[in-house]
Amino acid sequence: MKITDFHLYLLKRLSYLVLTMFLVSAIVFASTIILPGNAAVLILGRSADENSVAALEKKLGLDQPWYEQYFDWVGGLFTGDAGTSLVRQEPVIDIVVPRLFTSLQLAVFTLLVVMVIGISAGVLSALKRDTIVDRIISGVAYVGVSLPEFVTGTLLILLLAGPVFNVFPASGFVPLSEGIVPYLSHMILPVATLTLLITAYVLRQTRTEIIEVLQSDYVRTARLKGVSRRRVLYKHVLRNGLLPTITVLALNFGWMMGSLVVVEEIFAISGLGRLVVFAIQNRDLPLLQFVVLVIAGAYAFANLGADLLYGYLDPRISYGGEE
Amino acid sequence: MQLEQTQTTSNETVLSIDSLHVEYSTPGSNVRAVRDVSLDVARGETHGIAGESGSGKSTLALAILQYLGDNGSITSGTVQFNGTDLQELSESELRSLRGNDIAHVAQDAKSSLNPSLSVGEQVAETIQAHQDVSRSEAHQQAIEMLREVDIPDPEYNADQYPHELSGGQQQRVLIAMALSCSPELLILDEPTTGLDVTTQSKIVELIQDLKDEYETTIVLITHNLEIIAQITDRVSIMYAGELMEQGDVYSIFDDPSNPYTQGLLAATPEIGSDKAPTAIPGQIPDLTDLDDGCTFADRCAFATEECRTGSIAMETVADDHETRCRRWEAAVEDPIQPKRGTYDRASAGGELLSATGLRKIFDEPSTVGTLFEDTSFERFFDLEPPVKAVNDVDITVRESETVGLVGESGSGKSTLGRTLLSLLEPTEGTVTFRGDDVGEFDSSEMREFYSECQIVFQNPHSSLNPRKTIGQIIERPLRMFTDADAEARTNRVVELLEQVDLGPEYVRRYPHELSGGEKQRVAIARAFAPNPSFIVLDEPVSALDVSVQANILDLLSDLRAEYGTTYLLISHDLSVISAICDRIMIMYLGEIVESGRRDDIFEPPYHPYTRALLSSIPNLDPHKESSPILLEGDVPSMRNTPNGCSFHTRCPQKIGSVCEESCPEVEPTGEGESSEHGIACHLDEDEMSTAIEGLHNDADG
């Protein structure tokens, strides 16, 4: 593979990314305009007189035609100005960034746990296919995936943070700077809730894929040339069987962004999810627009990352050039 | 070649299989894949195992290695290797035996190599599994092994991944892997299936060279009887899990004493003879539900009532020649003979379809069209040159004749066929049908054209819609192209089925209930439904076993005799083409390099490529030696076709720079302009006619 081919590929993917973000921004913008209710009226209250509403609209730029509003907004984004929150009267960026950081910690933490548990349980199920071990693993995973996050979350709180065992705090988030123990103990329940929800997908994908590889001709070739079971597992099975898991993980990263809304609400964590709820409830359009854009961006980047990793690990994917 | 066939065999038995039975358990039933197989292989012997697919050859190979997957097991019998009962070995003893003492080269090289490890590493892995060497030493040895199997640039190729190598090279890598620890016994499962003839002959050559060098004993599994005839010492013929006949290669081919063996031999086409391949009727029985008596009884011409009772034992015909048949004496007395003489022919009429200057180029850079298609980014950036799949082809097909189009895989045959039918739009050139330019047709003329010209595809499993009944499948073209009402259509469907020898009960069946041969019959019935005048048959028999293949060829020839239909028969197999074609065109890298009547092609003068192709087809007679011309390298990529004569990179008769610089035109041979035989080559006719010293690879050379 020539470096240039890869660079071209990257260039193309990045340009798709830009295109995607552009489309998302347009959709986000359009839907917030369609939302019922006049922002100025909402802020000033129903009793406000027409003049002050008009004045505020002018100040917020709401009197401009929609396309000018849109270009102002996008133009602002490029200069690092995502507008000012209508409700909080602070720059949107200052509100979003710390919460993004919190949410990312939750998400990445969950992803790591899901990876470890999902993959190892998936591999184990595949190796012990159709035995009792396999059935138990599948059963647990099935329960996890069929309960919605508000149920698992609430159950976990009741069980581990309340009357039964009071082991973990039921709510809030503590930054790492305040010590590793409080940090982790606050993380555990929300991470567990998300993990229960997602692990099943990763597990099932891993199990199916590993079983397929175990039955492949090349694994048979490896065994028939006298390579030990163990080495066949590491060298041949895992490497090929786990590749597609990368994609599933990236997809889950996207879904997780959606689940954060619920989970952060349950555990009272000030992250992006809660911020979305807050922005909708208060018709804080600039804030809402930007948060949604950030979530979409995280999703798009996760997918790009997964594709690049996949391409790096799978030699069959070439970035062009000579066959 | 022949000399070695019996020389190196000693009396010492390396492998001894005794009444082996193997079963696979599947939900609800057991597949009795191997039954009562006994077989001894002496040191230095090359033992051939032949039989149609599903006869248990691969299962037998895996049973030798005690590796039958999750659901397979040896239910009785023994496998001994140098006197050791392999079933007694522990897992770790087996591990050190596999790859070291007994090596296995699996069927289907492509899927047998790990796609994400470099081939060098995969060879080195075998060495490291059995020898106490460092990683870098193992890698060095792996490179040497790759050199041994004639991988062109071992240092470089070792770091490549399987998908970067051609099919022939992948097969070589597997062989390198198998030989890397100098095993005593090498089991090769269909090592040449799916390869082109020119590659096939190189692999066969390699196997023979290596056998001598490594003094290996070989078990060679293949359904290709010609290869068996050419390189084995002893032969076992398998059918439906049983051994039908066993003996030394000469007795099997000279005095086949089992109706199944005789049938297989009669079904195998032979080039340059007037043999009309003769089918074995019926199909292999269901191995989960076997009746008493002979498994072959339903298909056997000699079968009597006594064949359907009890179990049939192996009987001795002669010294080292056994057969599993109660009536073998009758079979020897009056053996099954292939039909002789060519098929019935209608005589060719006027021009039906022709093309001039036809070109089909894929991947023409079209930025807008490919912008949103993720995988096509090479095209998006115009990184790859376009594929010239059909390059300046002139072709004329006359009414009621059968034209054969031959070439190796990837030479553009199917693309040409589809472009002629307007299923693909030509990039350049014109196609005329009955004298009218197809490109100028309006939509009703086009509809007419589509109903007159039909196509039958290679793979009957994928060309029939699995959710439609056979009746619906055949009815569809009737609906599309005729005005027949429902009743008339139903009658016609039954009539069409009858013509392809299928009963009316098939109307309601689904494709998955049919065998490969039956599906292909349905595809043919469908093609004949609108009464076409022209049918493109794209590899119609290559997915079928030889016993069924002859059947389909018979059917095609009957139908054309009855309806005067014109065929364009596309195949990579010259013997199939020679069996039923009037005229033949040889294609290489998108160009027609030679065309002429059947006999013109099989007799000198030859285009150098045709000569190589013809020489690569092994002979079915073990007394006659094949001496293939081994072409260098692989077929070049269609993205980078050589300048000048497209064959010059591999041509054994290349003259010099003229071949590299100027592209030869198709010139008529013999008495000039009127000749139907044309060759595109700079050589003069004498050079294309006379045998060439040192070109053929001699048996003792």
Ligand SMILES: Nc1ncnc2c1ncn2[C@@H]1O[C@H](COP(=O)(O)OP(=O)(O)O)[C@@H](O)[C@H]1O
């Ligand atoms: N893993 C398996 N499970 C069930 N049936 C099998 C399995 N492998 C092969 N068979 C069946 O065993 C029979 C023999 O197959 P095989 O040994 O592959 O024959 P061949 O190599 O001669 O084509 C076939 O009927 C096939 O469908």
Ligand code: SF4
């Ligand atoms: S035993 Fe009978 S049915 Fe079987 S091969 Fe012999 S003659 Fe045919």
Ligand code: SF4
């Ligand atoms: S033109 Fe030259 S290279 Fe081409 S086939 Fe003839 S002799 Fe060979």
Ligand SMILES: [Mg+2]
């Ligand atoms: Mg097989």
